[in-house]
Amino acid sequence: MAKSVREAFRVPADVDLEELDPRERPVGPNDKSAAAEDMTDLATRLDGLQEALFAEAIGGGKRAVLLVLQGMDTSGKGGVIRHAAGLVNPQGLQIASFKRPTEEERAHDFLWRIRKEVPVAGRIGVFDRSHYEDVLIARVDSLVPKKVWQARYGKINEFEAELVESGVTLIKCMLHISPQEQSERLLARLDDPAKRWKYNPGDLDTRSKWGAYQEAYEAALQECSTDVAPWYVVPSDRKWYRNWVVAALLAETLTAMDPQFPVATIDVDAERARVAASDVT
């Protein structure tokens, strides 16, 4: 039997990012057109699963999903939201983008702004960047003392265990690209006037710290890939494969959750009769 998508991309405990090929395709479609076909099926599956999750919550269920997206600039966090999360009913989504924290946010614990965006029951939350920035840029740029960011791994694990306990299933994806691919994507943004607005000269400063970022990612993956909230590393040098993997992770996770439409508490036959008797002109 083919490996599940979750098995194929779940990060190993001793992950070494340099050994993971951003172009590898251990499962799934072999080319772009096969992926496109598969995405149509995934869209149908996800549509039904999302609706059941939503309905389950209307019936009093407490479960939700949280897709956490992290990755270097141009790795495709926006593309995944557009093409994978975009497959489901937008009313079922709860998207949060975490930019550089505001002064108010910095005055609070690092998880304060994150907690406010935890998806409500029945929703599929999507984090475009997340609390992991607080052990990524915060570590690489020494925004806080080492002692502070070091303590955060444990706090993140506690926070995520708490989320799981409350009914949230996490899908944490690191979009893994090569520095060569990033260079090509940055040039593509400069070449196309319709993409130029996405180009940020500051991205090159981050790029110049590539090694330090890979180290910080590795530490986050090693410290915070737990049994209740594992990390997945998504090969992202091919956009179509990256989008397929995340959509498949969503579908597989939701299928395993097996959300249930609530059992009606109404007297269906009596209501049928009421509707039939309610003719208006």
Next chain:
Amino acid sequence: MAKSVREAFRVPADVDLEELDPRERPVGPNDKSAAAEDMTDLATRLDGLQEALFAEAIGGGKRAVLLVLQGMDTSGKGGVIRHAAGLVNPQGLQIASFKRPTEEERAHDFLWRIRKEVPVAGRIGVFDRSHYEDVLIARVDSLVPKKVWQARYGKINEFEAELVESGVTLIKCMLHISPQEQSERLLARLDDPAKRWKYNPGDLDTRSKWGAYQEAYEAALQECSTDVAPWYVVPSDRKWYRNWVVAALLAETLTAMDPQFPVATIDVDAERARVAASDVT
């Protein structure tokens, strides 16, 4: 030349809802499969237009779109969000559902909760119900004295003119269904266990006031369809046609807005050279 979708469905000043056929198809596709094909094209157009609107705002633009959805129960507000608004990148959407107001909301002016959900620049806002409930259910059920709801038409017009002034283009859609179609849809919800959770016995109370609601809708359409913020009546007895009309209204409106990608303020050649010189391993 074919009538534009906006022309075809713009509400006449002296609208009489009884004279508008919820099954009429004055423009657009002739059957479901033609509509499906057209929706694929609309999806591509909307994707590009939404991205340009979003980019325009990154460049300092102040424009946004606000799709207001109103209609009797089962008319398809949720379906339109799923199938028409769902065609665009979910990151570009800002969806707000207005339920029965909370105690806090009722303690404020009726527009208080509405103002908080006005889409930010670059977004396509969607209101699932809206400030119009305050001249619909509020009028039909006498939730406030006549003097109060009567004054609201003018306040709504002022509010919407203010929105337009600030850069928001409104697309106000009344999803027009027949009472026969509503009856069928209510029965369909009862018949299908996967739809039963959508059935609310209270909907029959609203249904029993059909005539009063049509009057209240007519008044809202007559009083609040202005040159700057017109109302459209969308024939909604056929779901596929209803979804097509709203998607086409969105596409036509955005095309007329002609959103512009911002002109780069960076030195493109210098940045190309910086990227080329930035090789990392």
